[in-house]
Amino acid sequence: MEDPTRQPRLNEPAPDFEAKTTHGVRKLADYKGKWLVLFSHPADFTPVCTTEFIGFAKAWPEFQKLNCELLGLSIDSTYAHIAWVRNIKQNFGIDIPFPIIEDLSMKVAHAYGMIQPGASDTSAVRSTFFIDDESVLRAMLYYPMSNGRSIPEFVRLLTAMQTSDTNGIATPEGWQPGDKVIVPPPQTAQDAETRAGEGYDYTDWYFSKKQL
Template identity: 45%
Template sequence: MNTPLLGDVVPDFTQNSTEGPIHFHDWIGDSWCVLFSHPADFTPVCTTELGRVAKLKPEFDKRGVKVIGLSVDGLENHGKWGDDILETQGTAVNFPMLADVDHKVSDLYGMIHPKANAKLTVRSVFVIDNNKVLRASFTYPPSTGRNFDEILRLIDSLQLTDAYKVATPVDWRDG
């Protein structure tokens, strides 16, 4: 199982998405990126997570961060699931979802943990800076949803400490 380490340039790939083929490093461009995986489409926790990320997208945009999701489900499932997310979460998915049916990306990023499930991705999060360097990563078990407000707080801290010679203490928030 490969997993990029903090400070590594993240692996590049080309994969199909709900917005067409994604050439990852080209797609990131000069932006920051949050790449996150979820175990399966149409599952309750994943549905709430994608709805939350869609609602927070303006916050990611303000920070110059592109968001991209991934599961091993296909494009057809992603499309149908988008309708379900709109109905149940009150928001449309407004970022690309990778269809990693061949496990190409999930293998590159170590998103499949055989002790959890040999066929589905765990809840991974990769925070990648504008130089395509991994700045933070999280792995959550399938049973636990992520806190995307914390991920935004982390990005605020990383961007601040890149700009100034400071460190942020426990529970720090911008402002």
């Protein structure tokens, strides 16, 4: 039996789910072969959450280009979600193109550690989970109730992770596509001796960059 107190962990299979959404029933297996950004918000019809949903909607084409789907969640009913989506369209002229999970039972929220007792016992905090195309949890970020997330940072992080996967490299702070990337450090003393002559942008044996 699955341990209900177990929190999700990086580089392990993401917690499975099947849930009712504004686009019909969705389950984790539906997203196999694509990346998924699963994000929770405290409640429908709240101002900070509204700005975040508008941000996600505007960035939707960028996520799509990166083979990534979006999936929202809050402890609200599908009817509330639908009314809120319609309200965003009416007041801000923005269509919300992705599904929103109804999680009245808080089953998905608990599986992903979205409920933080220090912040709220009945609302999901602003948590964001990056799940890769093999359903492995690759990154998770938590924000406080009072402050909205930066959606461009999520696009940047997703791009960086995919670039690392494809090229076997790491990316430095604030990396953007086109910037130099970090070459993995040598693993032996002999390789460290020869690193300076390998044609990289060399600073020290453990710190070298290159252009992709």
